[in-house]
Amino acid sequence: MAEQTMTDQAAPPGTAAVPEDGAKAGRHKDSRRTAGIALALTDLIMLQILLAIALGLRxxxxxxxxxxxxxEIYRGVAIALMLMPLAWLAAGLYPGDGLPAPxxxxxxxxxxxxxxxxxxSWDYVLQGHEWSRGLAAIAWLLALIVLPITEALVIGRLIRIGRWGRKxxxxxxxxAVRDLSVRLRSDPALGFIPAVRLKDQASSGTGTDAGDDAGLPQMTVARARAQGIDTAIVCLAPSALDQAPALTWSLDFPRVLLRLEVDGLPSLATRTRELGGRIGIEISRGMLEPRKRHTKRVLDHIIAILALIPAxxxxGLAALAVKIADPGPAFFVQERGGKSGRTIRVLKLRTMYRDADARLAAHLEADPAAAEEWRRFYKLKRDPRVLPVVGGILRRTSMDELPQLLNVLTGEMSVVGPRPFPAYHLAAFDEPFRRLRGSVRPGITGLWQVSVRSDGDLDAQQALDSFYIRNWSVWLDLVILGRTVGAVVRGGGAR
Known part of the structure; x- marks a missing residue:
């Protein structure tokens, strides 16, 4: 049978496929509506809870x-807060699938x-008195901190019950389809669910082939639209960019996204502009802008000072536990690579025996499998150097990194950034990547740690660190900090 083209029509009325597709479309719309309502109701409820907490604090x-x-004042603030979800609706946050976390x-x-x-401003100017006597200001500060957390929790729950995202x-x-499908499935919070692979037009020549389609069913545009799918993602190689206009207009979807198959360009810190009748892509180099660099340093100092108070x-208690487990220095200083290739002295709580190097060498010589694991990760799941109990706890909770807050205050490190690696670890990467890494300060936590923790090999480290440096923003840092808290609480993957 000849292959259908993308412009084929759906099955004629009366076939079994039509009601089935209609039912799928209805379920898909209901799912997204459910997600939006769940997020809006959560915000409404949390705003009233935060207002009650604000009253207690005030x-x-x-x-x-x-x-x-x-x-009367309390009731007025409560009613005013109920209007906030309308602003978040206008900002596209209900449900907001397809938006990156930053x-x-x-x-x-x-x-x-x-x-x-x-x-x-409305209350102060028109009503002629101080805005809620500070009540709304406290609720506002609480909302900035708490609501992004509750939003993430609700989205996580919606993902688990299959009610999040658009197909x-x-x-x-x-x-290209296989790669994109794998990446979208590995980030379910983004909300793009790979559902189908579109059949090719006989004359398109864009390179779709009979290769691996990531297990997605192939179908025509009409059939995909009948199933309620309103978004298409087109993977385009640089050599096929001239085909983009005809291709995007031939795809009968309300929303078409172009994914350029080009490595090395930022994907978060970009936006389109109109440039003389053509599409211009503006790339923001946040790390090169003095104002943004200064903002990051100010945030580093604020976070480090606030974190040191409880830390x-x-x-002190962790240092005492280390000395009991293995008498000797409680702290460990290691020279690692810093910004611009400079060597910095990173401070950590000691989690290893004092003769750690000798123990590692003997273990790798006796165990070929461990030697291969070390070659790939520069870490071991069963590390003979780690102190029993105490070392494992400090590493799983990342408490051994807390002294590095002092490195942040001295300007050698940032709170968020690529991890500072020893010289032998850096030597495993190519020179261009080492230069890229050296363009920023290393961090206590980073995208690699919150994404794969210690389970990522050298390729994963390079990919995630490169993504962070090229796409850096304050918002990305805040997202990573939030995920760091979750990763530390779970304790998964650290070693």
């Missing part, structure tokens, strides 16, 4: 800042700030 400060908060955080945070400032149709070569007693 009353606790009554001795320092005497105020009278009447029932973009979601940026939209929510900026909308929250603007919304509260508008409400405060997408993929178009391109077998290799100091933890560090």
């Amino acid at each position: 009353l606790a400060l009554a001795d320092l800042l005497p105020v009278i908060i009447t029932t 973009d979601r955080l940026r939209r929510r945070s900026l909308t929250t700030v603007i919304g509260f400032l508008l409400l405060a 997408v149709a993929l178009y391109g070569s077998g290799h 100091l007693p933890i560090i």
Whole structure:
């Protein structure tokens, strides 16, 4: 039978496929509607809870800042807060599938700030009194911190019950479709669910082939649209860019995304511009902008100082436990690669025996499998150097890294960035990547740690560190910090 083209029509009415496709389309729309309602209701409920907490905090400060908060004031703030989800709806956050996590955080945070400032200005100017006696300001600060966390929890729950994301149709070569499908499935929070691979037009010549299609069913555009799929992602090689106009218009989808099969370009820190009737792609090099670099340094110092307050007693207790497990220095200083190729002295709580190097060499010589694992990861799942109990706990919880907050204050490190590696580890990478890494300060935590922790090999380290450096923004740092807390609590993968 001759292969159908993308412009083929759906099966004639009366066949079994039509009601089946209609039912699938309905379920898909209901799923996205459910996700949007769940997120909106969660925000409404959490705003009222945060307002009640704000009231308690404000009353606790009554001795320092005497105020009278009447029932009328409280009711007015409660009603005003109920308008905030309308702003988040306008920002595209309900459900907001297809938005990367940093973009979601940026939209929510900026909308929250603007919304509260508008409400405060309206009340202060028109009502003629101080805005809620500080009540709304406290609720606003709590909302900036708490609501992104509850949003992530709700999205996680929706993913587990199969109610998150929009189905997408993929178009391109077998290799490109397979790669994209794997990447989208590995990041379910993004909300693009690979559902079908579109059949090729006989005259397109874009390179779709009979190769691996990642297990996706192949179908025509009409059949995919009948199943409720409204988004197509087209994988285009640089040599096929001239085919993009005709190709995108031939795909009868309300939303078409182009994925350029080009390595090395930022994917988060970009936006399109109109340039003389052509599409221009603006690439933001945040790490090269002085204002953004200064912002990162200010945040580093604020976070490091705030984190050191609770961290100091933890560090003291952990140091005592280390000395009990293996008498000797509780802290360990190692020379590692820093910014611009400089060597920095990284401070850690000691988690290994004092004769760790000798133990490692003997273990690798006696165990070929361990030697291969070390060659790939420069880490071992069963590391003979690690102190029993104490060393494992410190590593799983990443508490051994807490002293590096001092490295942040001295300017040698950042809170978020690529991990500082020893010279032998850096030597395993090629020179261009070492230069890229050396363009930024190393960090206590980073994208690699929150994505694969210690389970990623050298290729994963290089890919994730490169992505972070090329796509850096304050919002990406905040997302990584949030995920770091989750990874530490779970303790999974660290060694």
